[in-house]
Amino acid sequence: MNSARLRLTFLGLMLGLGWHHAAAAAGCEANFKREADTGAGTRFSTFATVPGLDARNAIAQLKQIAAGDGFLIGDEHYAGSTGQLTIQQQQSDRARGFAITLTADQDSKTLSVATTLPPGMQAAPEAIRGGMCGMLGRVDMSRSAVSTGVAATAPASSGDAFPGAPAFTTCTYNFRPALDGVTGRHYTTWLPIKALSPADAAARLTQAAAAANLSVTSNERHGTLTEVTLVQPLPDQGEKRAFPIRFMLEESLGVISVVARLNPKQEMDDDTLRKEICSLVAAATAAPPGESKEPPALPRERKLERWHAGIDWLINRAVVAGKSLVIVPAINLDRKYTGDEAVNEKKWAFRTDVTATTIWQNKANARDVIRVGPDEPFNEVGLHGYVSTFVAGNAQYFVYIVNPGTYTVAGNTYETTADAMSQLGTQQKPGRSPLGQIALLPKKNTDFIQSQEWFNAQFRDREVTDTYCSSVFVQSGGCAFWATEKRTVSEMTEPAGWKTVTREKSVDGLAVSTRLKREFASFSVAAGEAVVIDGLYPTPPNADYDKQACEIVGGQIQCDLTRYTLTRIPADMAHVQGLASDPGFYPRATRILSNARYRPLKLLGKPGELRSVYGQDYSLGVR
Numbered sequence: 001m002n003s004a005r006l007r008l009t010f011l012g013l014m015l016g017l018g019w020h021h022a023a024a025a026a027g028c029e030a031n032f033k034r035e036a037d038t039g040a041g042t043r044f045s046t047f048a049t050v051p052g053l054d055a056r057n058a059i060a061q062l063k064q065i066a067a068g069d070g071f072l073i074g075d076e077h078y079a080g081s082t083g084q085l086t087i088q089q090q091q092s093d094r095a096r097g098f099a100i101t102l103t104a105d106q107d108s109k110t111l112s113v114a115t116t117l118p119p120g121m122q123a124a125p126e127a128i129r130g131g132m133c134g135m136l137g138r139v140d141m142s143r144s145a146v147s148t149g150v151a152a153t154a155p156a157s158s159g160d161a162f163p164g165a166p167a168f169t170t171c172t173y174n175f176r177p178a179l180d181g182v183t184g185r186h187y188t189t190w191l192p193i194k195a196l197s198p199a200d201a202a203a204r205l206t207q208a209a210a211a212a213n214l215s216v217t218s219n220e221r222h223g224t225l226t227e228v229t230l231v232q233p234l235p236d237q238g239e240k241r242a243f244p245i246r247f248m249l250e251e252s253l254g255v256i257s258v259v260a261r262l263n264p265k266q267e268m269d270d271d272t273l274r275k276e277i278c279s280l281v282a283a284a285t286a287a288p289p290g291e292s293k294e295p296p297a298l299p300r301e302r303k304l305e306r307w308h309a310g311i312d313w314l315i316n317r318a319v320v321a322g323k324s325l326v327i328v329p330a331i332n333l334d335r336k337y338t339g340d341e342a343v344n345e346k347k348w349a350f351r352t353d354v355t356a357t358t359i360w361q362n363k364a365n366a367r368d369v370i371r372v373g374p375d376e377p378f379n380e381v382g383l384h385g386y387v388s389t390f391v392a393g394n395a396q397y398f399v400y401i402v403n404p405g406t407y408t409v410a411g412n413t414y415e416t417t418a419d420a421m422s423q424l425g426t427q428q429k430p431g432r433s434p435l436g437q438i439a440l441l442p443k444k445n446t447d448f449i450q451s452q453e454w455f456n457a458q459f460r461d462r463e464v465t466d467t468y469c470s471s472v473f474v475q476s477g478g479c480a481f482w483a484t485e486k487r488t489v490s491e492m493t494e495p496a497g498w499k500t501v502t503r504e505k506s507v508d509g510l511a512v513s514t515r516l517k518r519e520f521a522s523f524s525v526a527a528g529e530a531v532v533i534d535g536l537y538p539t540p541p542n543a544d545y546d547k548q549a550c551e552i553v554g555g556q557i558q559c560d561l562t563r564y565t566l567t568r569i570p571a572d573m574a575h576v577q578g579l580a581s582d583p584g585f586y587p588r589a590t591r592i593l594s595n596a597r598y599r600p601l602k603l604l605g606k607p608g609e610l611r612s613v614y615g616q617d618y619s620l621g622v623r
Contacts, residue, residue: 028133030450034125041098041119044128047112052141055083058104058111061139066102069135070300074099081106089115102135107493111136124334126350166291167191171258171278173298173306177270178380186261187273188379192313193256193285198226198249201256201284205247208283212276217244222367223403224251225383230280241266245277247284248383252321253401255314256281257382308586311378311387315589318401325530326402327576327596328372329395329569330358330537331614352416352540358566361410363522368403369410372535390585392575394614395535399593404529408522409566411436411514412538415443417507430549433560435622436516438545441556443509453501458494463487514543516564520620521601530596532576535569537614542566565608565619573598 028048035043050058059076066087067073074086085102100115113132117123170191178186193201198221206216209230218229226249231242245260258277262268282292298306318325337350355375362368371384374396378385386398430437465486469479525531544563551558579585580594605618 028136029129032125032129032132034128041116041121042123043114043116044123044125044132045112045114046129046132046136047110048133048136049109050111050136050139050141051109053104053106053109053111054141055081055104055106057141057144058139059083059085059102060144062102062104062111062135065135065138068297068299070302070304071100111139122334166282166295167193167285167287168278168282168292169295171281172274172295173303174310175274175278176379185266185268186259186380187270187277188257188259188382189274189277189281190255190257190310190378190382191281192310192317193254196249196251196254196256196285198224198251200286201249202226202228202247204286205280205284208280212280214245223365224253225249226251245280246382247280249284250383253314253317253323253383254321255317255383256284257378259380259382312586312589314387314401315399315586315592319528319530319592322404322527324402324404324525324527325592325596326370326400326525327397327530327532327571327593328370328400329397329535329571330372330374331569332391332394332396333374334391334396335394348417352414356412356414356538356540358412358536358538359410360407362403362405362407364405365403368405368407370400370402370407372398372400388586388589390575390579390582392578393572395569395572395575397571397575402525404525404527406522406524409516409520409536411516412542412566413511413513414538414540416510416512416540430546430551430558430560432549433517433546433562433622435518435561435564435620436514437558438543438561439513439515439556439558441511441513443511444506450500451503452498455494455496455499457492457496459490460493461488461490464489512540512543514538514561514564516561516620518604518620520564520566520605521603521618523599523601525599530592531599532571532573532596533599534571534601535615536566536601536618537569539565539567539617561622563619563621564605565617566605567615567617568601568603569615571598 028046031048032046033044035045055078059078062085063073063076066085072088074088076083076085078084083104083106087100087102089098089100098115098117098121100113103112103114104110105112113136115128115132171189174191175189176187178188202219202221205228206219209216213233214230215233216228217231218227220227228247228249230245230247232245233242241263243260243262243266245258248257248259249255250257258281260273260277279292315325331353333350333353336353337346353374355373357371357373357376360370360372369384371381372386376385376398377389378387383401386400388399390397463486465484467482467484469481470483471480472478473480521536523531523533542565543561545559545561547559549560576596577594579590582590586593603618605620608617608619
């Protein structure tokens, strides 16, 4: 479980980091390196170029960032135009502690970060990369650090739980930025509300939105869930185009969840958006005006403790409120991609696996869906995402809060590289297949290519002062008067030569989605029940289609399915029951989850001939 625990630790680190420079982000991610564990521990490092870098200002900012994120501050020293800071990741019940070195080189205008994990400790490279680049990306040379000292933070309180805390405070502490260079930066927060009346809360929210010059694009109620979507009234061109902010008000749970997703490469100040969202949350909950003030700062570890306690409360609350819990396995990507495969030679295959999602739909309500996949966490997509996860063996298990009922596989989605579009035809109109349809949406992804380029030598002018004797004593020969003379000399700062550079490259890709008409598999879950089901994973490409029965609709290509395949990933009840002996999981929720019942799937798909290390393939074809 070491890999899973370190993943959770670095997930917390990533959630707390900001990003304000897209160019620096691209360079930092492209420069990321992993050096294999040869006995001393696995080493990770990267660097980013920061125009106008001032070493002392950068180190001062990094010191404040690290302290605010809960790191222990170590040694700080300077040599010439280079500064270096050592910080310490604190040990916890989820991972061992380790040192991180941050360096600012003023001459080369580079910020670098490196760490060596304790021997035997494992970590997902993408999690380390996201944490490192997120920290470097928060350094901003347009401002100066207010102090080289560490800002004081509020002391932790043993009785500090979500219930009873002001709405603005809880919203602030649960506010999470997340990075995604493909789909756009996104933000989430959530909080429990006693005696929540969605209709009243939605009315107050729309009134507050109008006062803030925000547009309300939807206000819909479905069962116990009310969803209100607001948009920023920004121009439609460039990086300031409008983006949605979605509020989910769940009456039976007594929870408000908020998700905001920026457009690709769009930037916005994290604190500005946080204050806007949390002010709207406070208005929706009818909080007194005096409570909408900035709460004391909390270190990263304390924020994670509050979040952990909140998820424990939420899982326990779901059962009491008549919801259901579903635990389902998927492929453990940490096991499938070893070393740095996920960021190098197999990065596109990794991207496909990360985005692979199986969609389950409630037969009684088409809006009730479970999207099973690693790219659907609660802290990124809100109430529809998985609220917890754990890794065991070849599987990664996800925990979902759902409405009771019978769920059937509705289809799946994933992203991949471009297919051969020239092979598609339109001899017959799609829609005749009794199995369903596949949709292919062409899109542009970004890759980073390294190459060698020649650079001329770089020089800079420097003023020097010479001192000389302008007159001497005749008898003694000693100097009677010293004079000074200033002159300008040119010195080389960087020799000519070939250098490795990183360039952005646009790559053709496809967003693939399938929609089934026939039942592939189903299961039922009752109110207040916790069940474990087998996973069904869409091993890409998992669908065959008639390439002569396609048409373009709304910019995407739709074709008739001829065969549909999912890989069955068996759930191991020993993995789930083992949660009871994990002290780092959830105090209250562990009892519920570890006692969940195994619920066999009703599988109509037929077993295939191929088997993988993850499970058996099952398929449906056109009769």
